[in-house]
Amino acid sequence: MKRRWLPSQWPADAAGRKNMALLVQLRWIAIAGQVATILFAHFVMDIRLPIAPMLVVAGVAAAVNIASFAVLRRRTDVAHQETFLSLLFDVLTLTALLYLSGGATNPFLSLYLLQVGLGALLLGQWAVWGIVLLSGTCAGLLSFFYRPLDLSEALEGHLFDLHIIGTWICLTMIAVLLVLFMGRVTRNLQAREAYLAELRQRAAEEEHIVRMGLLASGAAHELGTPLSQIAVVLGDWRHMPEITGHPALVEEVGEMQAAVQRCKAIVTGILLSSGEARGEAPTVTGVRDFVEGIARDWRAANPGNPLRCDFGPHDYPRIVADPVIRQAIFNLLDNAREAGATYIDMLVGRDSASLNIAVRDNGGGFSQEMLADFGKPYRSSKGKQGGGLGLFLVVNVVRKLGGSVSASNGAHGGAMVVLRLPFAAVGMEETSNGE
Missing domain, CATH: 3.30.565.10 (Histidine kinase-like ATPase, C-terminal domain)
Known part of the structure; x- marks a missing residue:
């Protein structure tokens, strides 16, 4: 069965699936950005990073993303718990990369705010506070446990300048991603709300139909008896000498009998439509x-x-x-x-x-x-x-x-x-x- 694809055909949990698909797209952007940043910092800026472990973390994120995409292709709905676990994975991935690249001294520590913002938009109250708790805990631990950056001699005196530039890049990236992502998520949620509003409207209409059906069925039962009485009276009239001697009256009685039969057919149709078919099988x-x-x-x-x-x-x-x-x-x-x-x-x-x-x-x-x-x-x-x-x-x-x-x-x-x-x-x- 196909209906209009407005809100009309919107599956009840399609918004969750679409939002998860957006998270998968965002993770691809993050992976590409992370790999590019790692390679640029190591080979261009001469910041000696542990390339192999950091690329392994990015590779694990890519593998999870491929698996998530494969699952989404077979699914029509995504539960809030799955979205919650997806954001938890992103927080842990970010923590691993920050641990290997200076911990809390890394200006990209602010990326935790992106995960919190997405959680606030997509998750329920308990889940978003879980994201806040995990992000805060990881950020705090990174102040004590991390692998220090191995800077070249040329960068030793410019660490603060690098931190300021990195912070600016990080905040700009967060702002752009939030605007783009939250706009699309908001449209998904609005479409779901429109779908739910249409469902409520249909429920109200169907209740209205039930009430009209009950009234029509009751009226049909009530009309059945007087119509039968009128039909009997008209049949008697048609055989009365006072009527049979006047062709015009015979014709009028015939017209009234036809009208009564039409009314009885309408009443029978109402009862059939109401499910009271008097035992007749569908034709x-x-x-x-x-x-x-x-x-x-x-x-x-x-x-x-x-x-x-x-x-x-x-x-x-x-x-x-x-x-x-x-x-x-x-x-x-x-x-x-x-x-x-x-x-x-x-x-x-x-x-x-x-x-x-x-x-x-x-x-x-x-x-x-x-x-x-x-x-x-x-x-x-x-x-x-x-x-x-x-x-x-x-x-x-x-x-x-x-x-x-x-x-x-x-x-x-x-x-x-x-x-x-x-x-x-x-x-x-x-x-x-x-x-």
């Missing part, structure tokens, strides 16, 4: 029969409104004719009629994964506000109380099936709404078969 049928049946019933209920069906050159699998889908398409056709359309087309197509049904009309179309709020309850261009629930129900019915609904305006007026129904939810076969 397995062809796409063409299903769509043409909907069109036939809609034309009968709306005489004088032209409706054309186009199935294209495709073969379709057999599907389960869910009455909920039927009602959703009915809602779209009714909306097109109420928008003033003089013709309506139902266009049926397919791709490898879904059955696509489009309703196109030449009515007034959607306003930009309606398109922006498409599928939200009580967003309607009809200006009447309770409007907008038809499209709201359509969107949620299709979404429950794992599909999607999109709306657009035609280049020459009118509107088009497209339902994409996955064959995994409605089809009996996944391969193309003739009907």
Whole structure:
């Protein structure tokens, strides 16, 4: 199932994975910077460093980074504990390099602040204080335990100047990395918050649907009895001599009986949609029969409104004719009629994964506000109380099936709404078969 990749398709823990990926990128930058600094200081500045142990530390960091990248490619989520351990490893790696290069006298001691800043942004309260405690402890120990720098005679009198330059380089690097990294992390977190906000909105909408379903089901039960009584009375009237002797009255009684049958069909549809199918099994049928049946019933209920069906050159699998889908398409056709359309087309197509049904009309179309709020309850261009629930129900019915609904305006007026129904939810076969 695919939805929009806005916040809509955002996995719940995608922000953690993306942030870990950023940490991996940052570690590559750190490794490259460390190796370049070690080689420059040793071979250019003539500061005699223990090259082999320091390159081993950088090599271990690179190996861990390669392993982290391989794990991330197979993962869709990353826990806070894993991010915490990753930052702990970076603190220990930095400590090892500082120990081999002057300890607390090394101006790059300030790089501990980068790890603390990242921890404050990415971790919970207990974890970030763990990073602070470890960083502070390591920095303190480096004041007593370290390998002193082995400077050449030319640099002996310029140690303070070197420290000032190194401190400036370190602070500038920390500032640049924090701005770049924290900006990207903030965007990841904002996207996750937007995703969670959408989930809360969907939960509220689904609760709204449940309440409407309960009300509709209750109303359908309540209407069933009076409709049956009216049908019985009309049947008796039709056989009364006072009625049979007047053709005009016979015709009117027939129209009333047809209207009552239409009302009973609507009530039955509501009960079916609410899961009260009175024991009927779902109907397995062809796409063409299903769509043409909907069109036939809609034309009968709306005489004088032209409706054309186009199935294209495709073969379709057999599907389960869910009455909920039927009602959703009915809602779209009714909306097109109420928008003033003089013709309506139902266009049926397919791709490898879904059955696509489009309703196109030449009515007034959607306003930009309606398109922006498409599928939200009580967003309607009809200006009447309770409007907008038809499209709201359509969107949620299709979404429950794992599909999607999109709306657009035609280049020459009118509107088009497209339902994409996955064959995994409605089809009996996944391969193309003739009907």
